[in-house]
Amino acid sequence: MQVKGIDFYWNPILETLPRDKLKALQFKKFKRIVKWGYEKSKLYRRIYDEAGFHPEDVKTWEDISKVPMIQKSDYRDAQAKEPWPYGDSLCVPLEEVTEYHQTSGTTGQPVYQPDTWQDWELLNEMWAYIIYAQGFRNTDRVFIPFGYNVFIAYWQGHYACEKVGCEVVPGGILNTEERLLKIKELKATALMATPTYVLTMADTCRNKLKINPHDLGIKKILCAGEPGANVPSTKARMEKAWNAKVYDHVGGTECGGWSYECVCQPGGVHVNEALCMAELVDIETGEPIEEPNKPGKLIMTLFDRLAQPTIRFDSKDVGMWGEDCECGRTFRVLKGGLHGRIDHITKVKGVLFSPVSVEEVVRGMPELGDEYELIVSKKGDADVITLKVELSPGTSATPEMVQQELSRQLRLKTNLAYKIEFHEYGSLPRYEVKARRFKDLRKK
């Protein structure tokens, strides 16, 4: 691992800080935000008091795990009361809040997320780390094919572009064809989108506009919202479709853009350990995991977000540590980005099953289209997994020819058998933001 030049990094000091110094910096910041939460938030104070915890109990690094975790439901339960709508989760006077966002509510009532202007600057700063590491510069014209709204997605992408000096084109109001034509007209050089939409745009470009996406001149694509950019077969499909480099990042409403893939594409994402802390813990025991290649649950802390802090937030995201990256950053790498959510990793026929592994197989077969759907149901006492796929347009393969190989690869990858259905190309649902391809109908 060799440190590159000063302009290779957004922050060449923090991103290459030796691990012992980085850990010392993190510990100082961690204690600062825990104290803030306890003193300013009725929610955190209640949780800490009920657990018999006081911020002064954090004396060593090992004490970090003694700090009670916070759940999404804790925020939700503390909200929808005065000061409206943030209730007991708010840590600053309401008049200092300048930004409102909310979670998507896929796991229940949405959580309201207030931010002060300084918080907002912080979130944009985190995104500046992301896009700079992915090679976005002031020579780029970045097209964002989404409307920004109550959800946090892409707001920070937009403002980070401004911060880095890129020219940013908000393409929200347009439809897919209009967006593609605008990219062509303006000669945009970079794009931000979900993996699903990156593939949908390429498909529309080829099949409706009869334009090869390569001719649009997009050189790099930042992906968000779904794990696809770190699923090797999905990444390969996107890079091939656009003749562009595709980079992943992981973030969210509660935690901001806390990780990023860099131009070296290490097969994972760096955690921005200068501005936040990711603890990986065993899903069953809660014991910290430090070694590579062992999956665990991520507990997230954002050090300096003040209006509604994120302190040891139980993200329910699954990840695993990887090896060091050649880029010279000392920020650890989460191998493969996120591997899904705990609530999506479920037992099917007694076997632990992650839907992301199915995506890797489907997208790895050129005879299949980009879309698929995965449904787990019950027939009597038995679990049944139905996989719906489409054949690629123009393929000479028949469903019978593909089915055998698909079943074989799925069996190898997941150790499970599937009921495979072939659907007409274009008939499975298409998504723009977060795709919902996995449905577990047993959970009723």
Place this chain on the structure above:
Amino acid sequence: MITAEVNLKEMSELIAEIREKVEHLMKISGGMQCVDRNCERILASVKMLELNISDVVEFLD
């Protein structure tokens, strides 16, 4: 780690001076919103400089 090419201590001192001056500007604004609100924004940017530079100085040799 890249530290030889920049004087972080000097940068950190300058950042502290900027904060002091902006806070002083707010004190003497007489409550003029065009001054106070823009100063708030400057201070948020100053905070980013502190997070990027000042916070780490004490951990460097």
